[in-house]
Amino acid sequence: MSRDIDEYLYEKIVPYREERREKCMEDRKTYDGVFDKRTLLAFYKLLKRGTIEIVEFPISTGKEGDVFRGIGKNGYIAIKVYRMSTANYRGLSRFIDGDDRFAHIHKTKDTIILVWARKEYRNLEDYVRAGVRVPAPIDRWKNIIVMEYIGDETRPAPLLKTVMENLKKDIVYDIIEEMRKMYKAKLIHGDLSEYNILVWDNLPWIIDVGQAVPLTHPLAYKLLARDIKNMCRVFKKLGVEMTPKDLASEIGVI
Numbered sequence: 001m002s003r004d005i006d007e008y009l010y011e012k013i014v015p016y017r018e019e020r021r022e023k024c025m026e027d028r029k030t031y032d033g034v035f036d037k038r039t040l041l042a043f044y045k046l047l048k049r050g051t052i053e054i055v056e057f058p059i060s061t062g063k064e065g066d067v068f069r070g071i072g073k074n075g076y077i078a079i080k081v082y083r084m085s086t087a088n089y090r091g092l093s094r095f096i097d098g099d100d101r102f103a104h105i106h107k108t109k110d111t112i113i114l115v116w117a118r119k120e121y122r123n124l125e126d127y128v129r130a131g132v133r134v135p136a137p138i139d140r141w142k143n144i145i146v147m148e149y150i151g152d153e154t155r156p157a158p159l160l161k162t163v164m165e166n167l168k169k170d171i172v173y174d175i176i177e178e179m180r181k182m183y184k185a186k187l188i189h190g191d192l193s194e195y196n197i198l199v200w201d202n203l204p205w206i207i208d209v210g211q212a213v214p215l216t217h218p219l220a221y222k223l224l225a226r227d228i229k230n231m232c233r234v235f236k237k238l239g240v241e242m243t244p245k246d247l248a249s250e251i252g253v254i
């Protein structure tokens, strides 16, 4: 990477400045941060394209990647960056193999995370088309997904998990409505829980859709059953008791 590009990225990606400083202080030659060379070049592409104007700060850091708030063409954006180095090939392959939308995609240990990012983006597109309340996808390149940011200038939307106590029961029926739309779209979320639903203006936003699979996928019904069971547990905490069978019937499965 040329020095010019590095300077440019240093200017545009605020968290990168921190990471680079830490790297110098610790005097390490390599580090396991998210800003490896390939990722920085992917950022460069999205910055030059105008999708991203500035990367402000991390909203969340996870084991598979980080989510940053940034500024794009029309205001705030959420930027999800998958870590290139720690992809679990077998773990991720289970959700890609058997998905007709990705039947002819070549993947290796080195590129699986790129396929995964593509899949998450495609799932967002398919959910938006089906009217599911998910962050609208904006752009993607390599291991970076840019999407609508849920929240405002003071804070990102909180997780359902953290606001559960203060919510009215109504949210349960709003979540069921989203589950109904996801099922109708024949795309099973597969990791639905209080950790992957944001709440903003008392409405649920479904996030983290990388693992979602079409109903024709061999794991689909197993994942659907698990989602239903998980959500029954969450609904109970929110004051609404229903059996998995009731919920399956509510969302149109049986």
Ligand SMILES: Nc1ncnc2c1ncn2[C@@H]1O[C@H](COP(=O)(O)OP(=O)(O)O)[C@@H](O)[C@H]1O
Pocket (backbone or CB within 6 Å): 059, 060, 061, 062, 063, 064, 065, 067, 078, 080, 135, 147, 148, 149, 150, 151, 156, 157, 159, 195, 196, 207, 208, 209
């Ligand atoms: N579009 C978004 N707007 C606001 N916050 C988001 C958005 N997408 C993700 N987040 C935040 O980032 C966290 C991690 O995102 P998620 O997609 O669940 O990735 P993972 O769980 O795989 O790390 C979420 O729990 C949420 O707090």
Ligand SMILES: [Mg+2]
Pocket (backbone or CB within 6 Å): 195, 196, 208
């Ligand atoms: Mg998550």
